[in-house]
Amino acid sequence: MPLSARNRLAGTVRSIDADGPLAEVVVETEGGETVAAVITRDSVDRLGIDEGDGVNAVVKATDVMIEAE
Amino acid sequence: MPLSARNRLAGTVRSIDADGPLAEVVVETEGGETVAAVITRDSVDRLGIDEGDGVNAVVKATDVMIEAE
Amino acid sequence: MPLSARNRLAGTVRSIDADGPLAEVVVETEGGETVAAVITRDSVDRLGIDEGDGVNAVVKATDVMIEAE
Amino acid sequence: MPLSARNRLAGTVRSIDADGPLAEVVVETEGGETVAAVITRDSVDRLGIDEGDGVNAVVKATDVMIEAE
Amino acid sequence: MPLSARNRLAGTVRSIDADGPLAEVVVETEGGETVAAVITRDSVDRLGIDEGDGVNAVVKATDVMIEAE
């Protein structure tokens, strides 16, 4: 089921820090970049993700900013 | 001036589609991934960005989702 | 591929208003509620959605506010 | 005082999980759907909401994604 | 009906630029700061706002970033 969110970066879970209702998941993308996501702990449990798992980091285009050099 | 947003992907502007008050900017990251951003046209003008320019795509960690495989 | 976004409301596309790089998609959920989404026109084309199609409106929990009565 | 956010789903608070500065509030809408919100614990206290209370789940249209079937 | 969004800045509408399904509304706050909002054109019509009107700019705390000096 395709999603409208334009940005989808394939990678591997490097760490999961869950404390309280939220968790921080750090993903290393195939391109070698690090992406941090804050999702609910329930989502971590529901997805069943763990360190080393392959995942996609997904971002809506309206949530991306541009920084000029 | 460092920013709290955790995610900053370096890349090059591949296209800018401005129509109405908003614009879509497509960036190819150094890792070879494509990231689309929707920002205001005023921001495009203020940043003075154009195709081929080096930029960073910046995303707050709370705006990143995880998709399990 | 399950997604971390907690909220997924099944419904039917009632209208699509595309003008410039963005489009507004209005969905009537199975529960009879109306949900409006602003996504890129490219996503409308890529998903191939049209009026009458079944879709899910998806929202990250950190993007939901609560209004008390 | 009307708000620009397009989406407002009436419902009842089913659970509140507060731990740290944030809380997860789960609402069952009148249409029978479940919506999870992550808000600050200060907002839970300020609104004075509790399980069983009538509330609205409010979402900005730019924060809604569409998933095709 | 109080809203969970923590940030509410009172001000005056200075300009509205509507083109396509979205509009950019610029507000000058009572503290003398300028805040730009992108909302749907339907919301502009529904709220009936115009230049010179008193409004609040409302932002969820999870959408605020911090930039150190």
Add this chain to the structure above:
Amino acid sequence: MPLSARNRLAGTVRSIDADGPLAEVVVETEGGETVAAVITRDSVDRLGIDEGDGVNAVVKATDVMIEAE
């Protein structure tokens, strides 16, 4: 390095409440308004911010709502 985010309010950190992976930072702007931000604890550490420090609260225009009076 200028950022596309349109809104940047200069102020002073009044409090930092860090517990779990997230922290709430309250800023008093120069205009005398209070703005709350939820950022990751890692960002608090990386920025090295503390009560009394000068910072900017930064918000993307698509994350601002308008409330009519």
